[in-house]
Amino acid sequence: MNAGALPRLAVTAGEPAGIGPELLIRLAATSLAANFVAITDRALLERAAKRCGTTIELIDDDGSAITERRPGTLRVLHVPLAALEQPGRPDPANARHVLTTLAEAADGCMSGRYQAIVTAPLQKSSINDSGIRFSGHTEFFAERSRSDVVMMLASPELRVALATTHLPLSAVPAAITAEALTRTLRIVHAELRDKFGYAEPRIAVLGLNPHAGEDGHLGREEIDVMIPALDALRSAGLQLIGPLPADTAFVPAQRERYDAVVAMYHDQALPVLKSEAFDRTVNLTLGLPFIRTSVDHGTALDLAGSGRADPSSLIAAARMALELVARRNASVQRA
Incomplete structure (x- = not known):
């Protein structure tokens, strides 16, 4: 140009x-x-x-x-x-x-x-x-x-990326694999660094189940799939928080801890974002x-x-x- x-x-x-x-x-x-x-x-x-x-x-x-x-x-x-x-x-x-x-x-x-x-x-x-x-x-x-891409919606106050996009809710658990979650988090980490200028991005990861599975009593996806994947990425240097219960992840005290959130499915986090900043929220495709x-x-x-x-x-x-x-x-x- x-x-x-x-x-x-x-x-x-x-x-x-x-x-x-x-x-x-x-x-x-x-x-x-x-x-x-x-x-x-x-x-x-x-x-x-x-x-x-x-x-x-x-x-x-x-x-x-x-x-x-x-x-x-x-x-x-x-x-x-x-x-x-x-x-x-x-x-x-x-x-x-x-x-x-x-x-x-x-x-x-x-x-x-x-x-x-x-x-x-x-x-x-x-x-x-x-x-x-x-x-x-x-x-x-x-x-x-x-x-390989990731959907993110961002307002001036909050950024939310999605581990899955346009899937029926019944298909979401099977789509949350260690490989897929690792790919998503690596893309989000790279784009927060390269596109948004965060030298060391802090990413909060929401659990799939209520209360992030509550130690396996409300689902084992966090224990069997998510935590091992997050621990491996932490060992590689990524700053990851979670899995967090989705119902408390967006309170002000939590928001101060992260630069972006990765939600497990479309409607898990986007209602929070759209309800507070509908006219200021932007959809981005990361990884392109x-x-x-x-x-x-x-x-x-x-x-x-x-x-x-x-x-x-x-x-x-x-x-x-x-x-x-x-x-x-x-x-x-x-x-």
Whole structure:
């Protein structure tokens, strides 16, 4: 990237019938110092701007660097829809469009065309209804880049990573293996150090069972699987706390002890995070060869088309992407 040029951030609109396109319009209206490149259908954005009651200047992206961006302007890499969107009513015919935007963003990051990806929410069910097996952004980017990844949600006050992501609760215990937990913790440790600047990250690990198993009386996963894995990693130099009972791990006295939490499943810790910082929480994918941030909410189909969707989480995701890009660039310059 040229000296003085704004970071080029690929921004995907997600589900065309959801609030994503409108969120992109609101993001473009900010004064954030980024060269945002919206990877979506150009006319979709024009219609979203009308629904928001605002004007937007859309500029075809030619890959060139810029040193400033006026609020209300947005570069676009056009990926056509297969069917006209109907707000609030996802159409499986547009599944390929959504996946094409994600592939272009990921490939563009890996080739150096973009410095990071910021994603608006998509509708997983609509993609699956099209006959394409799809679990989510995190799994898609992992497969595309052939990476081992970890999902993390972060607010200014709390970071929570997940040992398992989009699994039925009944499938979680079998997925918590020593190998999988070790991989997750190594990725979180490396990314807290490399992306967030913690020289010696402190990671709290939640138990799987109530009261972290209560010495085996409420389950043996902690004794048989988790504790041996944590002890081996401690011997390798990682600073790990736990397994901790999930019901007390987030009290203020505990929070002072760690820099991030690793939860065993999706709904074990995320309600805590979202209840206190919903509009300031960002979804990150750790372990990728590029920076990817996202909103912490879904497509809000009931709000789609109204122009009233709150863009705070997407703006927070863009801010965090810019911070991570700046930290990475500073690290490269020091090296």
